[in-house]
Amino acid sequence: MVRRSGADRRRGEEVPVPMGDVLTVQGGRPVDGRVAVRGAKNFVSKAMVAALLGETPSVLRNVPEIRDVSVVTGLLGLHGVDVSRPADGVVVMDPTDVESAHVADIDAHAGASRIPILFCGPLVHRLGEAFIPDLGGCRIGDRPINYHLDVLRQFGAVVDKREGGIRISAPDGLRGTRIELPYPSVGATEQVLLTAVRAEGFTELHGAATEPEILDLVAVLQKMGAIIGVDTDRTIRVEGVERLRGYDHRALTDRIETASWACAALATRGQVFVEGATQPEMMTFLNVFRKVGGEFEVTDEGIRFWSPGGPLRAIALETDVHPGFMTDWQQPLVVALTQADGLSIVHETVYENRFGFTEALGGMGARIQVYRECLGSTPCRFGGAHFRHSAAISGPTPLHGADIVVPDLRGGFSYLVAALAATGVSRVRGIELIDRGYERFAEKLEALGADADWSTGARADRSQPVPA
Template identity: 70%
Template sequence: MQDDVLLVHGGSPLEGEVRVKGAKNLVPKAMVAALLGEAPSRLRNVPEISDVRIVKGLLQLHGVAVRDGDEPGELLMDPTQVEQANVADIDAHAGSSRIPILLCGPLLHRLGRAFIPDLGGCMIGDRPIDFHLSVLREFGAVITKRPEGLYIEAPNGLEGAKVRLPFPSVGATEQVLLAAVRAEGTTELSNAAVEPEIIDLICVLQKMGAIISVTTDRVIRITGVAKLGGYDHRALPDRLEAASWACAALATHGDIYVRGARQLDMMTFLNVFRQVGGAFSIDDEGIRFWHPGGPLNAIALETDVHPGFQTDWQQPLVVALTQATGLSIVHETVYERRLGFTSALNQMGATIQLYSECLGGTPCRFGQRNFQHSAVISGPAKLHATDLDIPDLRAGFSYLIAALAAEGTSRVTGIDLIERGYEDFQAKLEALGARVELPMRVAESVA
């Protein structure tokens, strides 16, 4: 498909301004939360990305009236007529997203039953839904596996539970929150994820009438309530997209002002960005990122759950590290296959070696399991254009950065995956002076 291909002419710095809207890792979940209420909700700062379109469709299939508000990026959701959706329709909408598993809690509260088809999402490592199913069972849900998917029922309603996660999973934490807020009794969640997007979801639920407290030891306590109302909420900005543009500025010797970026959510990233040799300045409206000239510094880096260095920041930064002088070490501790994208960077002229050993001291989920999850990056490398096939969302944007930093024209396929989390990214690239185009335009100009 030609509309899934982008030609990237590299070798020029990215300069100018882009705007980031609400976080991909919050907005779809806040939309799901609207199902819990018995009154309409208003969500602002919503990006136009495919994950939002998928959840909008799923909500509409379940009887939620969803429409755009008066201001740009505003969604109005009325869940007062929630109903069971057709299994085939759910399957058609859900194939490319893992969001449907989060509808279970709200649907069990509203309808007493839910259906979940096979789940999609980025193939960056083992992302089992076992956490989710285990959580739902602890709340009293009954799960039946059938060829078309999972049927989930709560014949006696959901009851609060004491849950300890083996890993502070964002998805499992969201599942507990969405199931617990209307469950009977109190829920205590230990070893919870506490990412900014999780805290923002808690703010959404509290606006609806939920009773939730968060302690400093990763424990979240939820007192169930019988009913919830609607909410009016402005989503926090997407810190992951903001960091991607920062890395693009660094790798291309550019200068990008990211309007909407917020320091508080990005402090760990900003420290690393500065250690590598990048420069930034912060004002009330956003953050300016630029390459100050001179060589970049090699670093040792380990990903970790918040407040550590986020795994989604790793891939774009690795591209920038190919331009640093010396040996950089990256230890990926969250997703075991997230470094697989580096083989394409090596084809472009980078020198990156992968190891199954843990090259760092941060506790790792999959050490000794023979996954190549540590990388040694030797730089600086002169990158050259090649054909690139995008494997997942963050690797996809990272490939764009590499192609923009390289000499020559790269052909990038699978760009629809980037649309899952980057709003209007092609127009933003063009606004920064990038030379990108669809093959169709090339063919038409030749004709």
């Protein structure tokens, strides 16, 4: 069971977790139970930003209680948007009185979040200008914002770099344009959509990202009155309109969290029913899950994942943009592959530095080698650039407990999967990063029968030493 002490963490309350806090996990037992997964982190925050574009209130449903939602809620409030929660999982946003916010307030509230860059187009449409502070985010690659700034310039925006951030204005208004992305960036595609829908004239975007979260954002904007077409060749065409209204929309389920719990079932040889999970956006993952040796059952309520027994199978895998294998699925799957028979090869083609988390897994007993070479079927854009973006995982290897510091959101949850699968005690620090994208994850660990203690420096089992 999950035990909590220290600051009160009542259900539904956003409470920061200091780096001094430790999640202590007694691993080595199968997870078994049911968890509920709500709206996708990679969609919900963007849909909330879209509410700025409307002239009437918007209603977003199936909203999880995660840190990114709190950040966007605060940023909207700083800009005069009235945000309320009339029911669990429901957020109502009234943008009637949108106004400029103080730079210091934006910076203090956004923290390490990269979400403020997506406020640019909507704020320029509403106020004529926007100021974006220096941006942070998970350290999994450079993730430059130059795509965003280049997009805004092509719409006619003036980008003025100043101390502490960037001011964006459009003295002559934003105008439709033709844009070709050098890579199907999700963030840049979102920037185009949020800017083009009220820009004067037509916008044509080539090389767009077409992830399910992008298409759900398109659906939201269409409900608001936008005219958007999506072609099969990654081309998105937008006819700008003068006004947009609010929307009423239910967010699609988070496919990353769904896969994370599925990998926990695989790595620990247990079973998890993920309430709310849906099949269409999970098909690529489900194929790989079955190839490795897992099994699943799709129902109207969700998807049940389990390990049917017998050895797990090594695989060769490449991450890719949708409809390929999602980069955010890679990290928890790598943990499961440490328990597979043989040599698995994973080629990361989306983020150049996403294998940094494997060093800590090595300290837990995993045998993982990372390489600069492209170990996939075709060379990727990182080939020859000295990025360690391929991994060879030899298994099966018993994992043992260790002290771990969370490096980023997805790597952090992968460490939890490893701690659950490992024999002995693991102490995981930096779990506030996991709060960004995984709702009530400590409660869900408890629902799955995990033996964990979330406290300040406490140990779940002092009789067993924690490996250094």
